[in-house]
Amino acid sequence: ITWGADGAQYTGAGDNNNRDRTGALVESPLSFFKISGTPDTLNCTHPETHHNQPSPQCSNISLRGANIVVTHDDPNHCPVWHNGIPNVKSSGVLSLGGTLYWAVSCFNYGDDKVFNRQRYGPAWILTSTDGGATWNKTATPPDMFEGRLAAPRFVQYGRDNAGAPDDYVYVYFPSTLDG
DSSP states (O other): OEEOTTSOEEEEEEEEEEEOTTSOEEEEEEEEEEEOSOGGGSOOOOOOOSSBSSOTTOSSEEEOSSOBOOOOSOTTSSOBOGGGOBOEEEEEEEEETTEEEEEEEEEESSOOTTTOSOEEEEEEEEEESSTTSSOBTTSSOTTSBOTTOOSOEEOOOSGGGTTOSSSOOOEEOOOSSOO
């Protein structure tokens, strides 16, 4: 989650069932949300749902743009999930200079023999200059982060990263296998 230049917070999420603009239920590995207001005005309850994001009862959380199926230039870049949807997860997001930078990663379910959970693969960054309504899906190469660098997260320094100690962006990576 990041604090945008406009004062709203932005975050990506995965494993989503959302309503598209026509009201039809759409499954997507990625969706992006804008959160406005204060914790008191979100009015969220979390009834048991199957990956309904955000909960239909939440106010001041809005889906930005269309559900996102990210394949970069190569539709075979990430392993395929059911219904032909690529296995992609939201990693980290950063607001800097009014631009949103969203890191996304390929992943595989169940091929990690130790924990039998997802293992992240290559990752790249998408950019948006309109608050997440549209995305440049090829802002970086699809293998910008690969090997042991998986699922990048950005270190946050306040609203639009204004409190950063220098001109660098700091990224950290959880372990993909053994660190």
